[in-house]
Amino acid sequence: MYDIKALYEAASVEDAIRLLTEHPAAKIIAGGSDVLVKVREGRLAGAELVSIQGIDALRGVCLEEDGAIRIGSLTSFSHITRDPVIQDKINVLGQAVDTIGGPQIRNIGTIGGNTCNGVTSADSASTLFAWDAIVELTGPEGKRQVPIQDFYLKAGVVDLRPGELQTAIRIPRKSYEGYKGHYIKYAMREAMDIATLGCSVNVKLSLDKRAIDDVRIAYGVAGPIPARAPLAEQAAIGKPLSTQVLDQFAQDVLKSLNPRDSWRASKAFRQHIAVVLAKRALAEAVRLSGGEIYE
Amino acid sequence: MSKQYKLVTCTINGKLMEKMVDVRASLTDMLRDDFRLTSVKKGCEVGECGACNVIIDGECFNSCIYLAVWAEGKNILTLEGLANPDGTLSDIQQAFIDEAAVQCGFCTPGFIMSAVEILETGRELSDEEIRKRLSGHLCRCTGYENIFRAVKKTMLRRLGKEKEAEAV
Ligand SMILES: Cc1cc2nc3c(=O)[nH]c(=O)nc-3n(C[C@H](O)[C@H](O)[C@H](O)COP(=O)(O)OP(=O)(O)OC[C@H]3O[C@@H](n4cnc5c(N)ncnc54)[C@H](O)[C@@H]3O)c2cc1C
Numbered sequence: 072m073y074d075i076k077a078l079y080e081a082a083s084v085e086d087a088i089r090l091l092t093e094h095p096a097a098k099i100i101a102g103g104s105d106v107l108v109k110v111r112e113g114r115l116a117g118a119e120l121v122s123i124q125g126i127d128a129l130r131g132v133c134l135e136e137d138g139a140i141r142i143g144s145l146t147s148f149s150h151i152t153r154d155p156v157i158q159d160k161i162n163v164l165g166q167a168v169d170t171i172g173g174p175q176i177r178n179i180g181t182i183g184g185n186t187c188n189g190v191t192s193a194d195s196a197s198t199l200f201a202w203d204a205i206v207e208l209t210g211p212e213g214k215r216q217v218p219i220q221d222f223y224l225k226a227g228v229v230d231l232r233p234g235e236l237q238t239a240i241r242i243p244r245k246s247y248e249g250y251k252g253h254y255i256k257y258a259m260r261e262a263m264d265i266a267t268l269g270c271s272v273n274v275k276l277s278l279d280k281r282a283i284d285d286v287r288i289a290y291g292v293a294g295p296i297p298a299r300a301p302l303a304e305q306a307a308i309g310k311p312l313s314t315q316v317l318d319q320f321a322q323d324v325l326k327s328l329n330p331r332d333s334w335r336a337s338k339a340f341r342q343h344i345a346v347v348l349a350k351r352a353l354a355e356a357v358r359l360s361g362g363e364i365y366e
Numbered sequence: 367m368s369k370q371y372k373l374v375t376c377t378i379n380g381k382l383m384e385k386m387v388d389v390r391a392s393l394t395d396m397l398r399d400d401f402r403l404t405s406v407k408k409g410c411e412v413g414e415c416g417a418c419n420v421i422i423d424g425e426c427f428n429s430c431i432y433l434a435v436w437a438e439g440k441n442i443l444t445l446e447g448l449a450n451p452d453g454t455l456s457d458i459q460q461a462f463i464d465e466a467a468v469q470c471g472f473c474t475p476g477f478i479m480s481a482v483e484i485l486e487t488g489r490e491l492s493d494e495e496i497r498k499r500l501s502g503h504l505c506r507c508t509g510y511e512n513i514f515r516a517v518k519k520t521m522l523r524r525l526g527k528e529k530e531a532e533a534v
């Protein structure tokens with residue numbers, strides 16, 4: 072038995088908002104793969120929970136009229152990886168969430184839970200940062216659209232107001248059209264492990280495929296919350312696809328990152344792999360875009 | 367806080383069932399305590415080991431981190447539902463025995479349910495893919511190789527590749 076004080080099951084988004092407003096101390100539970108573990112460990116023992124697990128309208132991926140990719144917040148990782156829209160437009164997100172835990176965790180864990188927990192190591196987060204994703208929140212006052220970089224406030228804390236829940240994550244068309252991306256999770260094991268560092272890169276090449284038109288790079292575990300490396304991005308835009316440019320790009324990421332020492336890895340090691348992963352991930356994104364890197 | 371119960375109706379191993387469950391129960395609690403389906407093991411109870419793995423609507427879930435009330439309307443399959451109607455073991459269960467993929471047996475039902483999900487795809491998976499699909503389980507006895515062999519052989523046999531299965 073879980074040590075739960077009360078469980079309120081929401082049948083719809085409106086129902087969830089009402090329950091959250093009536094029970095201000097209650098915590099949302101989606102797939103429960105963070106919440107139930109915390110209840111078991113005692114950190115959330117005795118909690119009141121509002122379960123949104125039954126709101127099927129929040130599951131699934133679709134293309135909106137303006138071309139934005141809409142991912143319902145309750146969509147599980149395995150469903151994101153298998154989704155044809157994701158595979159066609161932003162396959163890197165499907166690959167990133169396919170590194171989470173093991174198969175059973177990917178069937179229960181949701182992208183909403185992975186971003187609302189505010190955790191820097193969340194494997195979807197760096198990729199969503201790198202694609203300028205928009206978080207859709209629905210609450211008593213209606214809907215809000217928040218850029219994901221503003222949604223994360225500090226470690227473990229996101230911009231969720233009383234009575235609000237996250238209902239979707241959207242990737243605008245201009246963010247993904249013409250871009251290809253790659254994610255690398257650096258961990259000690261191939262499965263069931265939390266990232267020591269996660270690095271997600273996407274790139275748009277010039278028409279002749281010889282230069283970088285745009286590039287975006289984001290990290291998990293390189294700071295208290297996921298973060299972009301804007302200085303490296305800005306310096307690389309317009310540059311030709313050469314080994315030298317890639318090396319400089321990789322070195323430049325350190326200007327924006329602030330990893331720490333933890334039992335998983337030292338700060339110095341994280342800085343080292345941040346550089347190595349930046350180069351590898353960009354090289355792979357270039358390859359996926361049909362570009363070649365010159366000496 | 368007074369106790370909170372909810373009526374849950376679901377299909378378990380092919381039979382429609384109804385039960386009043388405590389909202390604090392995990393699906394493991396419900397399957398073991400209310401239905402005596404003790405193939406569903408309590409290992410870590412935090413989603414790490416896969417000993418409690420069951421199939422819900424065709425997908426594998428660790429029942430220890432799944433609330434029993436979420437089973438409403440679902441179709442649940444546990445190891446007890448695998449044997450043939452005449453009581454003989456299914457091919458995958460027999461393969462685990464033949465390959466010595468069982469030692470203490472604590473991890474076995476969970477592994478077999480993941481194997482069932484693999485076999486139900488009807489596809490021939492690469493070795494790498496089989497390993498990845500089994501990676502949500504811990505076994506402290508066998509060293510995994512015999513488990514891998516049991517799954518791969520059964521997959522090949524179901525695809526009519528008897529000779530390839532023998533060579534595994
Ligand atoms: C064994 C194991 C291995 C794991 N491995 C990984 C891993 O490799 N990588 C990784 O990133 N994570 C991993 N996790 C963590 C977890 O699976 C993910 O963070 C998952 O995305 C959580 O989603 P959930 O739906 O289960 O969240 P829940 O536990 O239901 O919720 C998580 C948090 O988000 C809030 N929340 C959830 N949905 C919403 C919503 N729609 N609106 C507002 N708030 C919401 C909850 O209140 C809670 O604070 C692992 C967990 C386990 C148990």
Ligand code: FES
Pocket residue numbers: 407408409410411412413414415416417418419428429430431
């Ligand atoms: S007992 Fe459920 S995963 Fe270990």
Ligand code: FES
Pocket residue numbers: 467468469470471472473474504505506507508
């Ligand atoms: S056989 Fe003992 S844990 Fe796997």
